[in-house]
Amino acid sequence: MSEDQQKNCCEHSSGEPTATRSSAPIWIIVLTLALLFLGGVYFDHNSGWFNPRVYAPYQTAEQLDAYQPKSGAAAALARGKGVYESVCGICHGADGLGKPGMAPPLAGSEWVLTKGFNRLAHIPLAGVNGAITVEGKDWTMAMAAMGAALPDDDLAAVLTYIRGSWGNKAGPITGDDIKKIRAELGKNPAPVTGDQLKALPE
Amino acid sequence: MKTGIGVFIAAAVALGASWAGLVLAPSLQLGNAKLTTVLNSTDAYPLQRPGMAAVGLQVYRANGCAACHTQQVQQDGSTFEVALTGAGKDPVTVSNLVATLKLTGLTKEAADAAAATIGAAGGKTETHLTATGADIARGWGTRHSVAADYLYDAPVQPGSLRAGPDLANIGVRAADANWQLVHLYAPRAVVKDSTMPSFAYLFEVRPVGAMPSAEALKLPAGFTAPAGFEVVPTMAAKQLAAYLLSLRSDAPLYEAPYSQTAKP
Numbered sequence: 056m057s058e059d060q061q062k063n064c065c066e067h068s069s070g071e072p073t074a075t076r077s078s079a080p081i082w083i084i085v086l087t088l089a090l091l092f093l094g095g096v097y098f099d100h101n102s103g104w105f106n107p108r109v110y111a112p113y114q115t116a117e118q119l120d121a122y123q124p125k126s127g128a129a130a131a132l133a134r135g136k137g138v139y140e141s142v143c144g145i146c147h148g149a150d151g152l153g154k155p156g157m158a159p160p161l162a163g164s165e166w167v168l169t170k171g172f173n174r175l176a177h178i179p180l181a182g183v184n185g186a187i188t189v190e191g192k193d194w195t196m197a198m199a200a201m202g203a204a205l206p207d208d209d210l211a212a213v214l215t216y217i218r219g220s221w222g223n224k225a226g227p228i229t230g231d232d233i234k235k236i237r238a239e240l241g242k243n244p245a246p247v248t249g250d251q252l253k254a255l256p257e
Numbered sequence: 258m259k260t261g262i263g264v265f266i267a268a269a270v271a272l273g274a275s276w277a278g279l280v281l282a283p284s285l286q287l288g289n290a291k292l293t294t295v296l297n298s299t300d301a302y303p304l305q306r307p308g309m310a311a312v313g314l315q316v317y318r319a320n321g322c323a324a325c326h327t328q329q330v331q332q333d334g335s336t337f338e339v340a341l342t343g344a345g346k347d348p349v350t351v352s353n354l355v356a357t358l359k360l361t362g363l364t365k366e367a368a369d370a371a372a373a374t375i376g377a378a379g380g381k382t383e384t385h386l387t388a389t390g391a392d393i394a395r396g397w398g399t400r401h402s403v404a405a406d407y408l409y410d411a412p413v414q415p416g417s418l419r420a421g422p423d424l425a426n427i428g429v430r431a432a433d434a435n436w437q438l439v440h441l442y443a444p445r446a447v448v449k450d451s452t453m454p455s456f457a458y459l460f461e462v463r464p465v466g467a468m469p470s471a472e473a474l475k476l477p478a479g480f481t482a483p484a485g486f487e488v489v490p491t492m493a494a495k496q497l498a499a500y501l502l503s504l505r506s507d508a509p510l511y512e513a514p515y516s517q518t519a520k521p
Contacts, residue, residue, distance in 0.1 A: 058380045074260060107286045108512040109401055112334045122335065123296070123364060124509070124516040130297055133517035206299050 078108075117174025131227065137211050142201055151221040157196070159189035162221035171257040172228050175214060176236045177247055179203070200246070207233040211229030287404045296509040303408050306503045314410060315499025316493050320456065325420035326502065332401035333390035335515070336361070337368035345379030354378050385516035396430070397423040398506065406504050406506040412467040421453055428505040437498040439474055446480040459494035462486050 081200025103109025106116050114118045124130070139148060147175035153160035161167050166189065167175055187194050202210045208230035218225035259492070292301050317323070339360045344351045358371050372382045388400045402425055408414040431437060439446055442460050444453040460474070465487050472486040472495075483486050488497070509515050 067347075104480060105282065105286050106402065106476050107290065108402070110401060110512055112332055112401075119512070119514070122386060123511065130517050208298060 075170060076146070131215055132219060133214050134209070135212035135214070136220075138205065138213040139216050142205070146198075146235065148204070151187075151217065151223075159187070159192070159194050159196075161217050162187050162223060166252070167217055167223055168225050168226075169257045172214065172226075172232065173236065174220075174252050174257055175253050176202075176210075176228070176233060177252060177255060179205075180233075180237060180240055181244040182246035183248070183252075184246035185248035187252070188256075198246075200244070207231075209239065276408050290404050290408060291508055292408070293405050293512075294510060296514055300508075302508050302510060303405060303506075306373045309496050309499035311409075311500075313496035313498070313503075314414070314432065316497040317414060317500055318350055318412065320459075320497070322424075323414040323416040325416075325418060326424045327416035327452075328407075328421070328423065328425045329504075330392045330398035330400065330423060330425045330506070331414045332393060333389045333511075335386055336367055337363045338385045338387060339363065339368050339371045339375070340518075341375065341380055342383050343381030345381065347379050351375065351378050352378035355380070365401050383516075384430055385518050386514055387431045388513070388515045392423060395422075398426045400507070400509065400515050402506055403510060403512050404497035405510060405512070407476045420430045424501065424504055426504065428502045429507050431503060434449055434451065434498050435475055435504060437501050438477060438494060439480075441494060441497065442474060442488060446477050456494070459491055459497065461489045462489055463489060483517075 059195065101111070101114055102113055103113070109116055109119055113122065141162075147153055147156075147161050151160060151162040166178065166187075169175060176220045178198070181203075182202060183196040183198040183199035190197055202213075205213070211228045211233045214233075215227040217223065219227070292303075293302060295302050305311070339358075341351070341355055341360075354375060358374065359367075360371060363371065368384050370385055375382050390401070392398060393400075402415075406425070407415070431440075434448060438460075440448065441455075441456045443455055443457070444451040462482050463486065465485055470487055470489050473489055476482070476488060509517060
């Protein structure tokens with residue numbers, strides 16, 4: 056390569072390239088700020104401010120609080136159904152008709168359809184041991200205190216469910232009612248018989 | 258390179274920002290997730306999966322179930338419904354009033370207004386919240402999935418592709434162990450036109466012998482084993498079925514509320 060050619064080829068490049076300073080166009084700055092602002096608005100609207108309990112479609116903790124459903128009669132029945140099927144239904148049957156030789160029926164039972172619920176609540180809290188007559192049939196029962204380990208509101212829900220299902224129509228029971236009866240019974244109450252239950256107030 | 262330090266700083270900021278957004282923030286937000294309680298009750302949620310089901314998660318993982326099945330229910334919104342629970346002293350007025358009002362598919366404000374109107378006339382109401390969305394309309398769940406649903410799962414198997422249906426609530430939809438096992442052994446036996454491959458290698462086809470196995474599958478006609486043989490699930494199949502039965506993310510929670518209105 057001759058000296059001439061080399062000079063010709065590289066006339067415009069003089070040594071190492073260098074970065075030069077030039078100001079960014081104003082529209083890029085404006086666009087960036089506008090995008091940041093819109094992002095901020097979107098974040099404020101949808102993020103719940105990092106609250107771990109706020110998920111889409113809910114937007115704020117306040118909205119979530121306002122949307123919480125009240126615990127109504129339907130919810131208590133649904134809750135009682137769940138407890139019934141896991142605790143009581145194994146012996147008394149999902150249909151409340153009982154099982155011959157195992158557990159008496161709850162549907163239409165005079166022990167369930169009482170005006171008050173004192174006697175009924177004694178059955179799961181103390182257990183039944185001995186003779187009891189249900190719907191005209193004599194049973195010899197050995198039922199453990201199945202409800203003693205349940206929380207008050209669970210036991211109340213399941214008794215409410217029993218009193219309001221399979222054609223039964225008796226009033227609801229609250230957790231406070233159960234708490235009172237549990238306190239009266241004390242720890243590890245002795246199981247009752249049908250006659251002992253009858254001696255109790257309804 | 259005179260601007261080397263600038264490039265390094267810019268790269269560190271870019272990587273650091275995405276790390277902060279994708280790793281640090283979620284970890285701070287949900288890293289300390291604890292047991293929560295079911296709405297309006299004292300029940301803990303979620304419950305530990307029983308032993309068989311906990312091992313079944315690893316069978317689910319080993320067989321690549323998450324490649325075709327998700328475990329995440331999406332929710333688009335929620336609607337309110339006002340239900341009349343008591344007509345009060347003047348049932349005729351209340352029932353006439355109720356007939357004129359729109360009581361389903363309401364917003365929170367409209368539901369409160371309707372309940373107040375009926376309350377003013379002496380009627381008693383309950384307001385029910387229902388979650389809405391395409392997944393919920395398909396019957397895949399009653400609410401959106403939340404972090405608590407996966408608390409005890411390691412690794413979490415949320416999946417991303419839906420060649421098959423979502424399984425977040427398969428234990429609610431098909432709460433029958435025999436159905437689950439038959440479906441794993443011969444999917445077309447219980448779901449016509451299913452595209453799921455058969456997981457027959459999780460089962461043993463063996464001669465019945467002197468005493469039929471109590472665990473032998475009850476297969477529908479056309480899918481039964483040859484005469485004199487029975488289909489018995491292996492331990493892996495039983496674990497997988499137990500895991501599928503334990504997939505029940507339907508409890509109402511504070512973060513995913515809805516009203517349970519199951520009729521007894």
